[in-house]
Structure formats: C-alpha cells, structure tokens
Amino acid sequence: MFGRSKRASTPLAVKIVISGGFGVGKTTFVGAISEIEPLVTEADLTEVSVGIDDLTGVDGKTTTTVALDFGRITLDDSLWLYLFGTPGQDRFAFLWDDLVDGALGAVVLVDTRRIEDCFASLDYFEEHGTPLLLAVNRFEHTRRFELDEVREALGVGVEVPIVECDARDRESVKRVLVELVEQVLAKRLSRVALPQ
C-alpha cells in the first residue's frame, strides 16, 4: 500500500490499547511508563463532564477536538510502542475502531469498587477478537478480592489472563505489558501451529 515507505530511519510503531471505566487509572498507567507526558486532549474533560456539561450549543465540538490520550516508549531505534487510552464517553465511540484497528492487544483496567465499569471495554475487545488482559488496579484502602472472584464477577473464562497491578508503579505496569505480550504470542503461536 505504501510501497515507497521503507526508509531506514522510520521506526515501526506498535500500539497497545489501555482501557477500562472512568477514573480507573488509564492515564496514570500510561504515564507510569511513557517517555513523553501522556498527551491528553479532551478525554479528561469529557469523562469528568458526563451528565454535568450541557453540550447543547457546542455542536461540532466533538469533531473539532482530537480526544486522544496516549504515551510512547522507544523500545529501540527501529521499534516504538504507543499506549493509547480509550476515551470514556459515548460521543467518542467512533474513536474506538481507530484505536483498536491493528492493535497488538488491550489491557482492561478493573476497579473492584466499580467492576461493571469495564464491561463495555470487555465486550468491545471480545467482539473484535483483540487479545486482552485484565489488570485489577489496586487502590489503597479498598478491600482486596481474590483474582478468581474478580474473574467470576466479570464472567470471563480462564483463557483471559487476569493480574493485579499498581498503575502508578512503573515496574508493575511493565509486568502487565509483558504479560499481555506473552498472551498475544501464545495466541499467535497456537494459530500458527494449527494445521492449514
């Protein structure tokens, strides 16, 4: 498609989608590992303003703002990893397809106090066959649930890995990402192993 594109200086970019309900720590997660400040545009405002902002009279606003929330990691000279947070509001639903198209996989962050908030993300990724991993973000002073309990509450099978994480902690975020990539690899290798 872009046949003239093979310039040695242009790195390959791969993206991972970071999803979950409002306030679950997506931007924190991205910020913990990104080498650029997470570029948050309107996502912040819109998530907070659900049901508060009167959007009448600002028609067209959704089409004039960028509404992206992402960070970047240079893995090496020729390989960059982008982490894209999903926008939280229905009016940015059109962005989801762009975010997920070609994504390596998705991390769905879970807050055990509002477990239902991640259902929309789960449904979307399962529907699109996106490899995904559930990461229960540990908030301080909250009751700790067994991961199996969380899995049961979410109604996901054992094929979906579930881990605990601290979105503020770089090492924890790294572990989540490595776990997701392992999951993607396992999926891909099993596909390769299938007889044609």
Place this chain on the structure above:
Amino acid sequence: MSEPGPRLPDPRMIPPMREAVAVPSAQQPTAGNDAEQDPSDAALADATLVRPFLVTGGRTRPLRDGLRIETMVSALPAALSAPLRFELRRIVELCQSPHSVAEVAVRLEVPLGVVRVLIADLVSSGYVTCTESAEIPIDVIERIRDRVRAL
C-alpha cells in the same frame, strides 16, 4: 459608564494557529485573567470555531486507506522546498523526524479524520512516506516483550 474599547474582532474567530500574532494587545491576559482562563482552554475554544474539514477542501475520505493512528510518517527533506499550503507545510516540517499520525493530529490540533486526508495527499504527491500497516511478525512481538521487560 465605562468607555467601550475599540471594536476588536471576536478572538474566537481567529484561527488557533495564528493566535500568537493575531490576538490584539487589548486581549492580552492580565495577571488576573490568568487564573480565570487557561490559555490552552482558549485555544481549544478557538479551535471549535474552525470547520474541521475546511483545510481538506471538504473531503473527509483520505486518498488511501491504511493510515492508522500509530502509522509513522516521515517527510522527505526535499518536501521542505515544495510549494505547500500551511497545514501541509506544517506536517512536512514536523515529520522531518518521524511522527505518528496521532502525534501529527495533536501537534496540528486538528481531528484525526482531517489529518488522515492531509497525510494521504502528501503520500500521493510523494512528499512523505508512511510505515506499512501489516500484521506484526512474531519475531517483532518477541522483541517487544524482551525490550519492555528490559526497560
């Protein structure tokens, strides 16, 4: 009764890219105003007054598909001397070092749909090149895993 100032253009009508030179001095924020209105909010408000697909001549479909948000865009140095209009020139300048489609959208403060049309135009005219949107090979996935682990 306070003296009305000179009639100034509505600042919201000034395109965001030109705000630095175009905002009249009477509109300069004072210390008091700073607290009330963040300049980036003002820029955001300005941006809403520009019809987004104006710069694409009304076209909403890129000339080519395959431009994902993470697709990397590189401009050829020769493109700097090409007679390009404002937005295209900015892309060519920005992409002298590779930038993703998403980063270009953020830096130009235009929606993804618009930036895709503009970048596809530049690809068609040979001023920029883009990475392929192919399936990620297994060895690259392994490399991602190892590199993330080593961060």
